[in-house]
Amino acid sequence: MNKTTGAATATPSARVTPVVVHAGVAYVSGQLPRIAGELQVRGKVGAEVDLDTARLAARLCAEACIAALSDSVGEANIQRVIKLTGFVASAPGFNSQGAVIDAASDVFLERFGSLAGAHARSAVGVAELPHNAPVEVELIAIVQSV
Amino acid sequence: MNKTTGAATATPSARVTPVVVHAGVAYVSGQLPRIAGELQVRGKVGAEVDLDTARLAARLCAEACIAALSDSVGEANIQRVIKLTGFVASAPGFNSQGAVIDAASDVFLERFGSLAGAHARSAVGVAELPHNAPVEVELIAIVQSV
Amino acid sequence: MNKTTGAATATPSARVTPVVVHAGVAYVSGQLPRIAGELQVRGKVGAEVDLDTARLAARLCAEACIAALSDSVGEANIQRVIKLTGFVASAPGFNSQGAVIDAASDVFLERFGSLAGAHARSAVGVAELPHNAPVEVELIAIVQSV
Numbered sequence: 001m002n003k004t005t006g007a008a009t010a011t012p013s014a015r016v017t018p019v020v021v022h023a024g025v026a027y028v029s030g031q032l033p034r035i036a037g038e039l040q041v042r043g044k045v046g047a048e049v050d051l052d053t054a055r056l057a058a059r060l061c062a063e064a065c066i067a068a069l070s071d072s073v074g075e076a077n078i079q080r081v082i083k084l085t086g087f088v089a090s091a092p093g094f095n096s097q098g099a100v101i102d103a104a105s106d107v108f109l110e111r112f113g114s115l116a117g118a119h120a121r122s123a124v125g126v127a128e129l130p131h132n133a134p135v136e137v138e139l140i141a142i143v144q145s146v
Numbered sequence: 147m148n149k150t151t152g153a154a155t156a157t158p159s160a161r162v163t164p165v166v167v168h169a170g171v172a173y174v175s176g177q178l179p180r181i182a183g184e185l186q187v188r189g190k191v192g193a194e195v196d197l198d199t200a201r202l203a204a205r206l207c208a209e210a211c212i213a214a215l216s217d218s219v220g221e222a223n224i225q226r227v228i229k230l231t232g233f234v235a236s237a238p239g240f241n242s243q244g245a246v247i248d249a250a251s252d253v254f255l256e257r258f259g260s261l262a263g264a265h266a267r268s269a270v271g272v273a274e275l276p277h278n279a280p281v282e283v284e285l286i287a288i289v290q291s292v
Numbered sequence: 293m294n295k296t297t298g299a300a301t302a303t304p305s306a307r308v309t310p311v312v313v314h315a316g317v318a319y320v321s322g323q324l325p326r327i328a329g330e331l332q333v334r335g336k337v338g339a340e341v342d343l344d345t346a347r348l349a350a351r352l353c354a355e356a357c358i359a360a361l362s363d364s365v366g367e368a369n370i371q372r373v374i375k376l377t378g379f380v381a382s383a384p385g386f387n388s389q390g391a392v393i394d395a396a397s398d399v400f401l402e403r404f405g406s407l408a409g410a411h412a413r414s415a416v417g418v419a420e421l422p423h424n425a426p427v428e429v430e431l432i433a434i435v436q437s438v
Contacts, residue, residue: 030414125274
């Protein structure tokens with residue numbers, strides 16, 4: 001279950017552009033809970049991964065989204081968060097996807113405030129995620145075109 | 147399986163903005179089959195929830211999307227439906243996600259007609275949904291900015 | 293598992309518009325690995341469907357996205373790919389969703405080049421897909437409004 005897939009296979013695909021901006025709308029690729037490229041948590045939420053750990057993983061995903069945006073357009077040019085989609089790799093019977101993804105939402109609300117950080121959201125429980133990550137978060141944001 | 151999660155945990159997260167509008171594009175958060183905030187159906191489609199009940203749940207999700215849009219911008223300002231994503235909590239071997247989400251699509255086509263109601267769509271079968279809901283529908287629509 | 297659902301039920305829903313364009317942004321409905329409307333592969337990736345076959349299926353999904361866009365606006369009017377979402381029907385323990393969806397990404401990069409074809413992306417492993425398809429790909433692209 002908690003098999004290690006290795007650093008080589010756990011790096012983001014070279015085919016993926018982290019952020020694509022068109023007409024001031026930034027699409028951020030699905031981010032896994034990585035620090036310096038290394039996946040920090042593996043397993044299904046509700047089985048190997050408990051709720052608190054899943055929430056920490058969701059925070060890392062949100063921070064990875066902000067880091068990707070900052071690398072792409074500069075943090076000062078992030079104007080507002082629009083839509084977050086949170087995918088939670090869920091063990092059978094785990095139905096607290098909302099509580100997991102709340103931790104990602106909190107990062108945006110803390111960082112950008114209750115106006116610019118407020119966002120539409122979907123949270124769903126998927127069967128498996130790349131590299132056995134417990135959470136993946138993708139984002140749409142408004143940026144100052146640069 | 148069909149465990150009740152309680153009214154308190156079944157209410158939408160306070161972190162989620164139901165609708166965010168930018169440049170006339172409205173992003174509607176994933177909606178569960180609720181009436182007056184209360185989840186109406188629980189369980190996996192193809193197991194505890196049969197196709198007809200799942201289709202009723204999908205209708206409720208679509209109606210919740212329209213209610214959220216109406217609350218946000220006023221129903222008269224909804225100009226056209228663009229994209230619907232339907233997540234169906236699916237028992238193993240259940241592959242009629244399209245038939246379930248057709249019931250959500252029908253709501254938009256009935257309400258807005260075959261031009262303004264026509265939409266792109268994805269329908270997928272997920273492992274689990276928040277509060278053990280059988281269906282979640284999210285939407286992108288065009289609105290008259292207000 | 294690999295049950296045939298029949299040609300009638302395997303055709304795309306009449307409720308679904310393949311492509312909806314608003315303000316130059318084209319939303320392409322989730323595409324299954326079909327040729328001339330016929331689903332080419334069925335089953336879960338990591339079980340009945342191996343990685344190579346899943347990658348071929350992902351290519352077919354990407355080609356179906358381009359065909360839908362071409363039918364809608366004309367291939368010459370496709371300006372750039374923005375965001376791809378890849379859903380992989382995954383057997384328990386299959387975590388190479390990225391390797392599957394890389395094959396879809398490659399289609400866009402080959403067809404539109406490394407600038408116009410570059411895209412943000414999410415790849416997730418879902419429980420079930422319509423008609424027991426192994427892969428579904430949806431797309432957002434920029435088109436010359438026609």
